Amino acid sequence: MAANSTFDAPVSGVDRGSRGSASQARTRPDKIARAIRRLRRSRAELENSLAEFPQLASAIRALRRVEQRLERPIRVAIVGEFNAGKSSLANLLVGIDILPTAVVPNTRFPTLLYYAAAPEVFAVMAAGKRIAISADVPPQDGSVVRLDAGLPSHRLHAAELLDLPGLADPRFESSPADLVPHDVDAVIWCTVATQAWKESERAAWFQLAPRLRRRGLLAVTHRDLLGNRQDEAEVMARLRRLVGAEFRDMVMVSNVSGLQADLETLEQSFERLLDAVRDERIRAAAQVASRIARQTLARIEPASALVAAE
Numbered sequence: 001m002a003a004n005s006t007f008d009a010p011v012s013g014v015d016r017g018s019r020g021s022a023s024q025a026r027t028r029p030d031k032i033a034r035a036i037r038r039l040r041r042s043r044a045e046l047e048n049s050l051a052e053f054p055q056l057a058s059a060i061r062a063l064r065r066v067e068q069r070l071e072r073p074i075r076v077a078i079v080g081e082f083n084a085g086k087s088s089l090a091n092l093l094v095g096i097d098i099l100p101t102a103v104v105p106n107t108r109f110p111t112l113l114y115y116a117a118a119p120e121v122f123a124v125m126a127a128g129k130r131i132a133i134s135a136d137v138p139p140q141d142g143s144v145v146r147l148d149a150g151l152p153s154h155r156l157h158a159a160e161l162l163d164l165p166g167l168a169d170p171r172f173e174s175s176p177a178d179l180v181p182h183d184v185d186a187v188i189w190c191t192v193a194t195q196a197w198k199e200s201e202r203a204a205w206f207q208l209a210p211r212l213r214r215r216g217l218l219a220v221t222h223r224d225l226l227g228n229r230q231d232e233a234e235v236m237a238r239l240r241r242l243v244g245a246e247f248r249d250m251v252m253v254s255n256v257s258g259l260q261a262d263l264e265t266l267e268q269s270f271e272r273l274l275d276a277v278r279d280e281r282i283r284a285a286a287q288v289a290s291r292i293a294r295q296t297l298a299r300i301e302p303a304s305a306l307v308a309a310e
Contacts, residue, residue, distance in 0.1 A: 032070055035282045039067050039289060046296070059296040066285050066292075073114070074159040074277050076270075077179050077212075080190030081201060082166035085221030085255045089190055090163045092253070092263060093270060094153045109147045110182060113161040116150025124148055146182065159274055167204055179208070185277050186215035188270075193235055193252065194225045197242050205246065215280075217273045218247040223254040223262070248273055 043063040046056045078086045094113055112124075122130040124146040133147075146162075162182055179187075189205065191197055205213065220239065226232050232252060239250060249269045253262040 031282060032278055035285060036067055036070050039063055039070070039285065042289065042293075043067070053300045055299040056296060059292050062292050063289065066288050070281055070285055074185045074274055075112075075162060075183060076159050076186045076188060076273070077162040077164055077182070077184040078188045078190065079164050079179070080166065080219075080221075081192075081198075081204075084166065084190040084192055085219075085253075086163055086166065086190045088255045089188065089219055089221060089253065089266075090161050092266065093155060093161060094151060095155050096151055096153050108165055109144055110165065111147045111149055111163045112182070113149050113151055113153075113156060113163065115153065115156035117152055118150075119152065120150040122148040158271075167200075179212070184212065186217070186273055187212050188217045188219050188273075189247070190219045190221050191239075192222050192225075193220050193232070194222065196220055196235055196239055202243075205243075213246060214248075215273065215277060216247045217269055218243065218250040219266070220250065220252040221255055223252045248276060 043060055046060050046063070050056050050060065078090050080086050090113060109123075121133050123133050123144045124130050126143050126145055130148060162179075162184060164179065187208065189201075191201055205216075208216075218239065220235065223232060226235065236250065236252060244250070249272060251262070251266050251269045253266055
């Protein structure tokens with residue numbers, strides 16, 4: 001097995017489970033699908049030699065774990081202060097205006113939106129167990145860490161969305177640290193256009209892990225509250241000066257009827273964010289696969305030399 005294996009250089013999070021794996025495979029971007037195929041070919045080559053070289057077993061298991069990391073859906077958290085328009089933004093990205101009734105009154109819980117053929121809602125307990133709930137069977141406070149809401153939205157094939165309770169909400173305690181248990185890959189930060197980038201937001205943003213800050217999209221919400229296009233341009237120019245280096249992209253969206261007019265721009269920015277995460281995953285997978293190849297060669301070359309000597 002060559003040190004770079006058949007996995008070439010790059011092309012161009014709480015349990016994830018295996019929900020919708022078949023449909024995810026059908027819609028997975030080509031670059032990820034190609035990377036997974038290369039990994040599987042490498043693993044198949046090793047498996048064919050396993051009888052001769054039992055030392056390959058650990059490499060096979062390691063490559064399988066790399067495949068699984070590539071296959072899991074991207075998870076994007078929507079974060080911001082109380083009344084920053086997070087839920088409206090999530091609805092816009094999902095393309096469904098009405099969430100299941102079991103979710104609507106429970107904004108105190110982080111809510112994960114993922115693809116499902118029919119609407120479904122589960123409470124994720126502290127021990128990891130998922131319990132089906134409905135409007136008639138509400139979740140019990142204290143032991144619930146998240147609500148999982150499955151929705152029949154094709155947009156959720158590309159990424160799962162985690163809607164976090166609003167920061168600085170006097171009703172609930174919430175902080176950026178709440179993202180840690182949910183295995184988040186990227187962040188959309190919502191800031192209200194009329195008061196965008198307060199000191200409290202800046203402080204909360206820098207509480208996020210550097211890995212997430214590198215994968216941030218700033219959504220400037222409530223565009224409709226600004227007076228005119230000049231005001232919009234001035235707000236965006238100020239934000240670019242203040243935090244332009246902190247986010248991969250910025251986009252302004254409305255929270256009333258004009259919301260749909262912003263959809264195309266939002267989706268383009270969102271897809272660029274997802275594409276950056278995909279590229280990082282592929283680079284990381286290539287590095288791990290190369291390391292596995294080098295370590296495997298180091299183990300089997302002495303055994304090969306011994307066989308040749310005999």
